[in-house]
Amino acid sequence: MKNINLILFVLAMTVLSGCSVIGGIFKAGFAVGIVAVIVLIALIIWIISMFTRR
Template identity: 65%
Template sequence: MKKLPLLLFFVAMCALSSCSVIGGIFKAGAAVGIIAVIVVIGIILWIISAFRGKQ
């Protein structure tokens, strides 16, 4: 059962060219990074507005 992910990884590496695999990983990483930054900025703005509302 432990060999199944290794087998799938090997098949994916043979089926896809290395450039397209690496390009997909970087595109996904960039999208996740942008979303994370937007979420963090939103949380900071929410916290600031919560403190300003109490005064």
């Protein structure tokens, strides 16, 4: 019985730490996505301003 409890404990710890890692990846991806959108909008504004100066 102790072996089953140990196996379940190890399995639970593995699954819960995996969820934490996935959550961190999604948070980092969200931040990178926001930065990429801001850079893209700034680039589009810069290109438009180059054409309108002439």
